[in-house]
Amino acid sequence: MEFDKVEPGPLLANINSPADLKKLDPNQLVEVCDELRDYIIETVSIHGGHFGASLGVVEMTVALHYVYDTPKDLLIWDVGHQAYGHKILTGRRENFYTNRKYGGLSGFPKRSESEYDTFGVGHSSTSISAALGMAVSRDLSDEDKKVVAVIGDGAMTAGLAFEAMNNAGAMNSDLLVILNDNCMSIDPNVGALKEYLTDITTSKTFNKVRDEIYDMLGHFKSAGEKMRKVASRLEKAVTTAITPGGLFQALGFKYYGPVDGHNVDTMRKHLEDLKDIPGPKLLHAVTVKGKGFAPAEREQTKWHAQSSPFDKITGKSLAPEKKGPKIPRYQHIFGDAIVELAEEDERIVGITPAMPSGSSLWPLMNTFPDRAFDVGIAEQHSITFAAGLAAEGKKPFAAIYSSFLQRAYDQVIHDVAIQNLPVVFCIDRAGIAGADGPTHHGLYDISYLRAVPNMIISSPLNEQELRDMMYTASKYEDDAWAIRYPRGEATGMDFRKEFQSMEIGKGECIREGEDVAVLSFGPMGNYVIEALDDLEEEGINAGHLNMRFAKPLDTQLIKQVCQTYRHIITIEDGTKLGGFGSAVAEFLADKPYHIPVTIMGVPDRIVEHGTQRELHDEVGIGPDGIKEQVRKVLKTYSLNA
Numbered sequence: 001m002e003f004d005k006v007e008p009g010p011l012l013a014n015i016n017s018p019a020d021l022k023k024l025d026p027n028q029l030v031e032v033c034d035e036l037r038d039y040i041i042e043t044v045s046i047h048g049g050h051f052g053a054s055l056g057v058v059e060m061t062v063a064l065h066y067v068y069d070t071p072k073d074l075l076i077w078d079v080g081h082q083a084y085g086h087k088i089l090t091g092r093r094e095n096f097y098t099n100r101k102y103g104g105l106s107g108f109p110k111r112s113e114s115e116y117d118t119f120g121v122g123h124s125s126t127s128i129s130a131a132l133g134m135a136v137s138r139d140l141s142d143e144d145k146k147v148v149a150v151i152g153d154g155a156m157t158a159g160l161a162f163e164a165m166n167n168a169g170a171m172n173s174d175l176l177v178i179l180n181d182n183c184m185s186i187d188p189n190v191g192a193l194k195e196y197l198t199d200i201t202t203s204k205t206f207n208k209v210r211d212e213i214y215d216m217l218g219h220f221k222s223a224g225e226k227m228r229k230v231a232s233r234l235e236k237a238v239t240t241a242i243t244p245g246g247l248f249q250a251l252g253f254k255y256y257g258p259v260d261g262h263n264v265d266t267m268r269k270h271l272e273d274l275k276d277i278p279g280p281k282l283l284h285a286v287t288v289k290g291k292g293f294a295p296a297e298r299e300q301t302k303w304h305a306q307s308s309p310f311d312k313i314t315g316k317s318l319a320p321e322k323k324g325p326k327i328p329r330y331q332h333i334f335g336d337a338i339v340e341l342a343e344e345d346e347r348i349v350g351i352t353p354a355m356p357s358g359s360s361l362w363p364l365m366n367t368f369p370d371r372a373f374d375v376g377i378a379e380q381h382s383i384t385f386a387a388g389l390a391a392e393g394k395k396p397f398a399a400i401y402s403s404f405l406q407r408a409y410d411q412v413i414h415d416v417a418i419q420n421l422p423v424v425f426c427i428d429r430a431g432i433a434g435a436d437g438p439t440h441h442g443l444y445d446i447s448y449l450r451a452v453p454n455m456i457i458s459s460p461l462n463e464q465e466l467r468d469m470m471y472t473a474s475k476y477e478d479d480a481w482a483i484r485y486p487r488g489e490a491t492g493m494d495f496r497k498e499f500q501s502m503e504i505g506k507g508e509c510i511r512e513g514e515d516v517a518v519l520s521f522g523p524m525g526n527y528v529i530e531a532l533d534d535l536e537e538e539g540i541n542a543g544h545l546n547m548r549f550a551k552p553l554d555t556q557l558i559k560q561v562c563q564t565y566r567h568i569i570t571i572e573d574g575t576k577l578g579g580f581g582s583a584v585a586e587f588l589a590d591k592p593y594h595i596p597v598t599i600m601g602v603p604d605r606i607v608e609h610g611t612q613r614e615l616h617d618e619v620g621i622g623p624d625g626i627k628e629q630v631r632k633v634l635k636t637y638s639l640n641a
């Protein structure tokens, strides 16, 4: 893959660490930014990855590493999808072409990857909490270092960010938060905070007055300690008076901004000033997501990330055209089905915490704008909000990624399950997620939801079953219902347009066999079909049951299996601990069948990034792994001698 490496510009070629960057004259930084931006564009155009966010913080990244003494000073990126420039400047340029690939660099900052990555990320809104922890640790150990968190306007909408601000403001620890405001989450940012920030950035009078005051204070500050104190007091009084609402100041932060985040010189000067101002402070930088790449500036959601190659000038896709009909992704099956269901049932509402494109809630938002809600990056709130809707007779479908639902576990238990409210959880990105890696794999939902009473847990084999599960769940009033499905394309089958009710807790026999039965949960069943077809050619006839439900289990079917076969293999795209296979084994534990159960799933370790197929194969749940397991079982029991 060496030939896919990108040639850096002449300045960037000599920057192998921030120390090299610091050797440059400040007036060379604009050129460094241009080269860094080109490097990101060209690399992502070949290898894919997150895109717009890193382009938007090029100047900020260069200024931060120029002014601060990293890694001694601690730089914490929120989410981390914007940290490509940071990676390139901190010794990883040569390997950057491996970004997000199996065995390559992680797409997010990661402590084990570099001493410059002070905190592992992937999920949003953690940066201020982590930064505060580090700042307090510094103070306790009497160390001399600065702590800077960079958080986006989208990430700032989460409760966690405000919990941290609330705490930090009161602790008065020396800490800088840079609010990177580009008015975008993945989709356009939403909510009252967004309006508030827009008010600040668009108020001409405020900005003019603020700039004049900032200049004046700058002069004061260079005039000695006494004047600095006066300036500081004046600054607080003036900014409190003229900042609309003073939200951040009310939380105990000194507010600075808004500043142009694309002027590297301005950014550098602001950071140099702020370095000397103690206590919690927030610098509000205004940037453009996708800056410097016209297609990405125009269509910011589309260019949040790119998975296939594109022309580095025009943005035109260079992916080979796929032959045959386009296969929909599971999220699109969900997105269409919920509109069809909502047309028939006016109680149905849809909720997404900031992922209307990713979860495909847009079709419902466009068709029934009053009945579909993007609540911002606020997973906890999204679930309690859904519970409130259900409490008043609505039928909420909460569309949420498996790994993001982890954030709302208490809400699932406390607000939904204990009150037995019939919320439908449409859990996308369940199972191995792929290139995003461990933070985004949805490996735990079966286990953590199984433990919760009043909860049905199902997973479709294909698009037909997803539609029918959604339909059946929409009519069901007794319990909450979780439907999990993976990232990516469905099977491409011709599915029936009409919905059909499914019997809750009932699986189906897909293939009769002998000796070994494979019980699959969800789309993993398609790997099983492929594997067992291959094994048939070797003369091995294993049975296959598509179980559909992890809770309630189809115990009748399992009993029949026990009477017909000598060994059960279960398979799921999730952790083996406490998952679907465990449910089968628990059921059989006190039954007199004495049948061994082999659980196939993700082992109890962190699975890194790569393609879904690479990772399924790595952990042994791809078709080859299934074949191997069946052969192994047959060999162990000498059943196929």
Ligand SMILES: Cc1ncc(C[n+]2csc(CCOP(=O)(O)OP(=O)(O)O)c2C)c(N)n1
Pocket (backbone or CB within 6 Å): 053, 056, 079, 081, 082, 122, 123, 124, 151, 152, 153, 154, 155, 156, 180, 182, 184, 185, 186, 289, 354, 355, 377, 379, 404, 407
């Ligand atoms: C807890 C959590 N929820 C949702 C996401 C998905 N997500 C990743 S980036 C992003 C948008 C973040 O917006 P912002 O912080 O403003 O950064 P920008 O991309 O605009 O630079 C979202 C919703 C996530 N990573 N973590």
Ligand SMILES: CC(=O)[C@@H](O)[C@H](O)COP(=O)(O)O
Pocket (backbone or CB within 6 Å): 079, 081, 122, 123, 186, 304, 305, 358, 429, 436, 487
């Ligand atoms: C950083 C982040 O959390 C998102 O950008 C995520 O990578 C999206 O994942 P999908 O591509 O599966 O929607």
Ligand SMILES: [Mg+2]
Pocket (backbone or CB within 6 Å): 152, 153, 154, 155, 180, 181, 182, 183, 184, 185, 189
């Ligand atoms: Mg943003």
